[in-house]
Amino acid sequence: MINLKNVTLRRGTKVLLDQTSVTLNPGEKVGLVGRNGAGKSTLFALFNGTLHEDGGDFDMPKAWRMAQVAQNMPETDQPASDFVLEGDTRLAELRQRLVAAEASGDGMEMAHVYTDLADAGDHDALPRAEALILGLGFRVDELNNPVNSFSGGWRMRLQLARALMCPSDILLLDEPTNHLDLDALVWLEAWLQRYAGTMIVISHDREFLDAVTDVTLHIDHAKLTRYGGNYSAFEILRAQQMELQQASFAKQQDKIAHLQKFINRFKAQASKAKQAQSRVKALERMEKVAPLLAEAEFTFGFKEPNNLPNPMLAISDASFGYVVDDEPKAILQGVSKSVLAGQRIGILGANGQGKSTLVKTIARTMPLLAGTLTEGKGLNIGYFAQQELDVLHPQDNPLEHMIRLAKELGPGSGEPSREQDLRNYLGTFNFSGDMVKQTVGTMSGGEKARLVLAMIVWQRPNLLLLDEPTNHLDLATREALSMALNEFEGTVMLVSHDRALLRAVCDEFWMVGRGKVEPFDGDLDDYQKYLLDESKRLREEAKNSAKNAVSVAAPTQAVVVAEVPKPAPVTAASSPVTPALSSAEQRKQDAQRRQQLAAQTRPLKKELEQNEQRMASIEAEKSALEQLLSTPLSPADIADAGRKLKALSDEFTTLEERWLELTQLLEETA
Structure with a gap:
C-alpha cells in the first residue's frame, strides 16, 4: 500500500x-x-x-512497477506500432538480452x-499494442x-497508448482525456x-472520474482528505461534512458566548469569582472547531449583447477546408x-472530421472555400480557440492584452478602457496584483x-x-462556465468532449x-453509441482492405502456398443463351455452369482444407511445446523449443492470412 504520514511538501x-497523512x-x-x-x-512527482518529501514519511512498495504518460512530445520516425510496443519495458529488455545472447552464443542465457519472453507475452505483444492504438482512435492504415x-x-495519444502498454502495478494518469474525442474517451x-x-x-x-474511480483524494488547504466513492459521491460527502462542520x-x-457572558458579568463579584474562574479555564481547555473556510467560488457572467440579429448566420451550399500549396482541400461540402x-x-x-475547421471558418480565421456564409447585421463573435495561444501573445501580459483589445474596439464599444478599470476587470477573473504583469507564456493552461x-x-x-x-x-471553473453559458442571452456553438458541459448547455x-x-x-x-458503432465499422472496413491487399507470395518456411488466380465469375455474358431455349436446354446449360463453377472452386476448396488441417496441426504442436516449456529442461532444449515455437507462430500467421484470402475468393465466386 501507499502510506503518507505527516508529509510536508513544498x-x-x-x-x-x-503534515498530512493518508493511506x-x-x-x-x-x-x-x-x-x-x-x-x-507535485504529489504525482x-x-x-x-x-x-520535505518532512514526514512516504512509503510505497519498492517492487511495484510504475507506468505514466510521458509529458514530452515524441520526436521520432519510428512506426507508431513500434513506438507503442516499446512501452512494454520488460519485453524490450528481454529482446535486447536475447540479441546479446545470440551474438555471444550463450545457450544457457538464450534458454x-x-x-521469460513467453511469460512476458511476447507472442501477442504486437496485437496488444495495435489494439491500444486503434482503441484510441487511429485507423488500421496508420499503424x-x-x-x-x-x-x-x-x-x-501515442504516449498514452505507450503508457498503457507498460506492465505496471501502479498507473499515474495526469489529465489523460485532454486530447481524446468521445469514442476514444469511452474506450479508455x-x-x-x-x-x-x-x-x-x-x-x-466529472463523468470520466465517476466511471473509473472508487476513491477520491481531495487536496484542500494543504491537507489530503480521503473519501470513499467516485467524484459524485465525494461531492455529496464533502457537502455533508461542510454542513456538519x-x-x-x-x-x-x-x-x-454563553460562558463569556457569565465571566464578564460575575468576574468582579467576590462571591462568584471562583465560578467565573472555572469558566475561564473551561474556555481555555475547549478544543476549538475551526470556522468553515470554503474558498470563494470563481463565478462570472456574460453581459447582455448590444443586439441579437436573427438569423445570426446563413450558410448556403458551402465548402469548408484549408488551402495547401494554393490548392483547396475541402473537408465539408454542400453545407x-x-x-x-x-x-x-x-x-x-x-477528431479530424472538420469540427474545428467549421468553427474557425465561421470565426473568420480560415477562408470559406466555396458557397456563401452570410452574417446577420451587427454580428459580434466571441471565439475561444482550442489552442489558447492561437489568440494570445506569449510575450505579453494580461493587462497588455486588455489594453490592445480596448484600442481595437475603440471608445464606441461602451466599455471603460482606463488602465485601472482594466486592472479591476481582470481581478474579477482572478488576475490580481502582480499577475496582470505576468507574461502569458509563463502561465498555466488554466490561467x-x-x-x-x-x-x-x-x-x-x-x-x-x-x-x-x-x-x-478545473472543475470549479468548468461549473462557472456552464452557469455563465446558461444565462447567456446570445447564441452558443460548442465543440467539447466534456459530456457534463454539453448536457448542461446544449439543447x-x-x-x-x-x-x-x-x-x-x-x-x-x-451519440456515444453511434460513435462506438461507427468506430467499429471503420476499423472493420480498414481490416478488410488490408486483408484484400495481403500478398499471396509463398512463405519462406515450413509450408508452401501456391498462388491461385482469382476465377472469373460465370455470367450470362460468358455463356451466351439464345432467346428461345427449351427447358431441357436450359437445364443443360445450368448444369454446365455448375460444372464450370465447381472446376474453378475445387482447387480453392482443396487448398482451404489443407490450410485448415495444417493450422490445427500447428495449434497442437504449439500446445505441446508450451506444455514442454513448463517442465524442467536443459538450457539447450529450452532454447530449441523457443525457436520452434517462434517458427510455428510465424507459419500460423502466414496460413491465417491465406485462409482469409481463400475464404473471400470463394465468397466472391459463389
Missing part, C-alpha cells in the same frame, strides 16, 4: 502539503482532485520519485530469455505511419475499468445551415483559458464559438462527419 517557499490500498482506483495549483502534480507524421494531439474508460493495478488519475472531467462551529460559538438567435448548438463528430474568457466577455459577443474551452479548466446537436454537417436526432447517450 514548491519553493510555498507549502503545498502540510491508499492496492488495487484502488483513485481520483486526485483539487483546485489548479493545489499541489496535484512524489509518487514517481522525481520529488522527495532463460525464451522462457505503421511514422510518429512524426502525426499532429501533436495524436502524438500525445472501459480499459481502465479492467485495469488490475492501483491507479491514481488527475482529471477535471459549520453546524458544530455555530453551536460552539453559542457556548463560548446549408442557419444559426438563429438564442440557439444552443453542440457540434459533434470524431490562459481564464484570460481568453475574460477577453471574450469584455467584447459583449452575441455569438459564442467555443472550441474545447474546458481542456485546462440541439449538429453532426460533423463524412464530409457533411447534419442535425443529430438524439441525446449524448445516443
